[in-house]
Amino acid sequence: MDMKKLLKRFGLFITILLLTVDIFATEVSMVEKQLSDCEKLHGKELVSAGNELMQTFYEEKLTDTQIVFSANDNPQFINQQMWYWASEYFYAHQAYPQALKYGLQALPLCSNDEDRANYLSLISLIYFRQSNYEQAANYAKQCYKLDEKSGDPDVMSSSLNTLAGIYIGANQPKEAEQYILKGIKLAKQANNPARMAVLQGMASEVYHALGDAKEALKYINEACKLEQKLGNEHKLMVRLSQKASVLIGLHDYKEAKSLLNQVIPYLEKVGDKQSLAISCNKMGMALMGENRNDEAVWYYRKAADIFANIGDRGNEMHSRKGLYECLWSSNPDSAKIELNRFNDLKDSLYNMASAESLARYNAEFGSDWLLHENELQKEKNQKTIIWGVIILVLLVGVVWLLMRRKMRLREVALQTIINGLQPQAPKEIAIEQEELGAFDQELLDRLVNEVKINMADGIVSIEALASKLCITRGQLNRRIKSITGVTTQQYVLRIRLEHARLLLVDNKEMPISEVAMKCGFEDATSFSRAFRRTFEKSPSQYRNER
Secondary structure: OOHHHHHHHHHHHHHHHHHHHHHHHHHHHHHHHHHHHHOOOOHHHHHHHHHHHHHHHHHOOOOOOOOOOOOOOOHHHHHHHHHHHHHHHHHHOOOHHHHHHHHHHHHHHOOOHHHHHHHHHHHHHHHHHOOOHHHHHHHHHHHHHHHHHHOOHHHHHHHHHHHHHHHHHOOOHHHHHHHHHHHHHHHHHHOOHHHHHHHHHHHHHHHHHOOOHHHHHHHHHHHHHHHHHHOOHHHHHHHHHHHHHHHHHOOOHHHHHHHHHHHHHHHHHHOOHHHHHHHHHHHHHHHHHOOOHHHHHHHHHHHHHHHHHHOOHHHHHHHHHHHHHHHOOOOHHHHHHHHHHHHHHHHHHOOHHHHHHHHHHHHHHHOHHHHHHHHHHHHHHHHHHHHHHHHHHHHHHHHHHHHHHHHHHHHHHHHHHHHHHOOOOOHHHHHHHOOOOHHHHHHHHHHHHHHHHHHHHOOOOHHHHHHHOOOOHHHHHHHHHHHHOOOHHHHHHHHHHHHHHHHHHHOOOOOHHHHHHHOOOOOHHHHHHHHHHHHOOOHHHHHHOO
């Protein structure tokens, strides 16, 4: 590329970036002023100001329906909602310091485990974006503990994916591997393709960092197929950017650049600054691989400016390193400036205390479930030694057959939800369901039917369902857990959410709040959170993509 054209292009980018930053700074200041004003108000004035702020968040499409406060609402509840959605707002706009401030203010006001897990997850992600891996691991650990308590494999897999990302960011891929593999195992139980695509994308990054290009390519190809099948254009572009990293590692710079040339214009168009800057870093790497350092400088510079603006020090460090390497032969003085910036960032991120703290979190939490599994395995081995001589062959055969049947029954049982709600289920699913015992199949069919009948009346009571099915609650829980591998409560929630997906697509004029009520949710906010956590997008986003 001609140097004059390069300078002109860079100058245009800086001008646009400065204008964008100025506009965004004005918007941020307005929202911060609204929040500051609300902290000084009480009574009707607080309700009025709070509703005005929630209107802003609704217009930003953070909430699917406008949240309206009344004079009967507790001021603590109003503050909790305002601060939580403010944190979501600033996180969406990649203003991480403000997002963190309001997320931390909202967290102590949260009274139930489900909402608390959502808040912890958001705060963990904010710390991660700021490259504060110690705090990110701390809050992700707390979130996972609550998710584990719920018994929902879907949300557990989401938290494990976050933990894997934290350890990748901290340059500890071996530790990340254990989290992502367990997350994938749980995602298979949850039968959520959208979640599986996210986890496979993360698995690709883990194995890329471990230097296993074959595994990395396998996982990212599977992730791309799923995103394409689901029609998620934005996430597909992110996956293609991840695939470019793997190709660069394989020295296939031409194919990597081809993918990034699709991805970068799209990300610029939709305004995803974080993913755009990451992709620019990757383009710089690909161009460096072809010894086109002058062109690589432009992409690294663009990435560094974006990361510096949004406060992502970890990724900015990689941009500075790329600039140093590109500039060293042509402009040593500029290269030294970038090297100094790189070292400053590195020192702030990877000091010994932080590394030790992160290692402690891994020892205390990351290996908890491994230690638990090891203890179980130890007990099993002891029994095998005692009884193995007598019944080893028979025991192994029986256990293998039972485990194989149990896993297949669980997979089929989860598909039963969709089959019970969609009249035209694929034939192959119907064939697999024949493998369920007649009694088990009848129980699931009756449960799905009772949930569909009763969910429009409000919260579905497990006690009431058990009564309708003429068994005790304990018996119902044991039977459902045995057949599906999840609790009755989580199974019922998935039925309601699957029904919601059908309503969103088949009745596009139906308000989100009405969909929520028809599926047994008390309000649109709790419905949106449950839907977003399960399907990785809000109800309105899901509807618009179909």
